[in-house]
Amino acid sequence: MAETETETETKSVNSRMRQRPIVRLGFLLISQSVIVSVICCTAGVLALLLLPVLAKNTYISENALMPGSASSMLSHQEILEANKLVRDIASLSSKPSGAAVESRGLIAQYMSDLGAEVNYHKFHLRSNQFHPLHFFSGPGSEAIQDNFSCSLYGVNTVGIVRAPHGDGKEAIVLVTPYDSVRGGVGEALSLGIAYSVFSLLTRVTWLAKDIIWLVADSQYGEYAPVTAWLRDYHTPVFGDLGSLNTEMCDENENIFKLKENSIPERNISYTFRRAGTMAAALVLKVAYRNEHFEDTLSIYAEASNGQMPNLDLINIVNYLGVHRQGLHVKVEKLWSLLESKWLRILGEILESLGKLAKSLNPDWKFGISAPDYVEGTATLASSLYYQALGVPTGPHGAFRDYQVDAITLEISPKYSFNNKDRRNDFLLQGGRLIEGVIRSVNNLLEKFHQSFFLYLLTSPGKFVSVGVYMIAFALLVAPLPLVAASLYAESNDLNPALRKDKKPINSDDLGGLLKSWKWLNSAKRVFVVHLWGAIVSLLPYFISHICDCTPTTNFLIWISLSVLILLILHQILGSSYSHVCEIQSQEGEWALLKSVTISSVFIGLSLMSVINFATAEIGALLIVPTSLLAYPLKLDIKTRSLRSFSRMICNLILGVISFPPATFFLLKGVLDGFEGINAGDFWNWVESLWAWNSATYLYIGMVHLPCWVLCVHILLHSC
Known part of the structure; x- marks a missing residue:
């Protein structure tokens, strides 16, 4: 019996001596969890503040995109036709009644004259109220409103150009929100830019993907018509959409149906038409802001639940906008942080440290100027906030729900919309930008996949990848399991720092710890x-x-x-x-x-x-x-x-x-x-x-x- 007890003690000692280094390190970290927590949390906050310094310049990952490699084919002839459309739309907007129907007919007529396939897409609003199960269902799961009326229906106008050298399996979508009831000059200009590009694409020979131009009826919001069209595009619908619930709207039938003689019927129908799988989508908007002193292009990319499009799509727009069209490209930022004094002081400290590092070794590229740091932090905070919010920043968010890369482009001219001399130049500038983006996407043989999907922007030309900004999160949560284990050991009198005998935890103690069920309460x-x-x-x-x-x-x-x-x-x-x-x-x-x-x-x-x-x-x-x-x-x-x-x-x-x-x-x-x-x-x-x-x-x-x-x-x- 004595020999058995001696052998047991010898085995216990040998097992403690044979503990692996990783186990010893774990016990050491648990025993020093307070110090580890302070170090990790401090390092996590510092890592988050250093993200603008660690941001890298954006670059085109997919060589096939080749943005700007070809000269623009958009000519002044397309611009003159687009300007004519803008004037016609503007003249209809001044009419007190019937402008909605006539503007849709006018847009459809312009599309049809180009030889495009045109159809009307009627949609009804769906309820956007909270329902628990909607969090776990896919897009298009909203319920139809019970008390709907004819006034809650809208009509999208869709034109499709079939690629002459394509097989119809892929398509590029161009969206222009247009409020046919309260539309302004900005929306008319966006239609003009889209029409100039659409007109060009009906005549080119290099087009390999179908082009879909969606004029979204935004009288009930910009997001709802795009969502409704995408839902019907990806869901098989049997029957004629033109007869959908029209019996309930006989008294307002002119809202949906156009005059028979207003448009040629050869390429226009109410039957829903489709093209191929969507490779990318662009939402184009024009807005005038008095504070701008140069033509500005704003990019909105955040979609639902922090989803972002492939970074290459933003890189294409940024490259073409800056180097080809001379636009001032920007992304959203938290403007209040630009006036923050503590942020400016931190930027000056980092700028001094960068100069010191460069004096020690010229190869060290740690420096960043204080103004760049403040602006980068404001942009990074905005990108982090809108991703965390989980609410799309534009109609492009509807495409991300179907895993289609999409962004919203908002162009703001420095001159007023009433300046007719500048209008043609503005239409040409915006049209060539959209043409260049479509031409780059047209070169792709597969969907966007080379670049990043998880990233934070610090400027249109700089980003922080997931491999960098996840370090801050990892440092913040790293102490949690250590502190939890330390508190559990402390409550069972197994914390080496608090035990009366000051002995380290061994395998026998660990076995007793695991057998304890005191934690169930x-x-x-x-x-x-x-x-x-x-x-x-x-x-x-x-x-x-x-x-x-x-x-x-x-x-x-x-x-x-x-x-x-x-x-x-x-x-x-x-x-x-x-x-x-x-x-x-x-x-x-x-x-x-x-x-x-x-x-x-x-x-x-x-x-x-x-x-x-x-x-x-x-x-x-x-x-x-x-x-x-x-x-x-x-x-x-x-x-x-x-x-x-x-x-x-x-x-x-x-x-x-x-x-x-x-x-x-x-x-x-x-x-x-x-x-x-x-x-x-x-x-x-x-x-x-x-x-x-x-x-x-x-x-x-x-x-x-x-x-x-x-x-x-x-x-x-x-x-």
């Missing part, structure tokens, strides 16, 4: 709170149907019901938790709860990073420090030290900032000013998220808010 509490978060996420669906109130009232009802449901769930499902204090030590109780909470934060952020990386990045900046610093306030008050006082202040500040409504109002005040802010703004913002099926809404309700509640519970723990 904390896991139940965390599960209950996350169940509450799921219920809170569903409440707006019922509130919006039951209560027809103001946004402020809806927001207050939402908060009241959420608090009431949390109390009810605590009493029903969490009542057995009260006897835990009699079994466990008070310190071990909150430590276990914090350990499981941090684990849920890590899992939630990791899952969100797969769906929308920008949302996970911003969420990590808020919830990771809050969860790591969470500590019972009662214990800090008892300690009465500088460290405990500092931690208590940080916990109170982070607890307020990380609360979703408080975060929204704080950011809105910093960016737009605190004047005029009311509680209903948060309801309107959340309503826009669920209306667009943004996954950010699910993250806020089912990950961020429950974790915040658990952190507050730890702060208010009665230990």
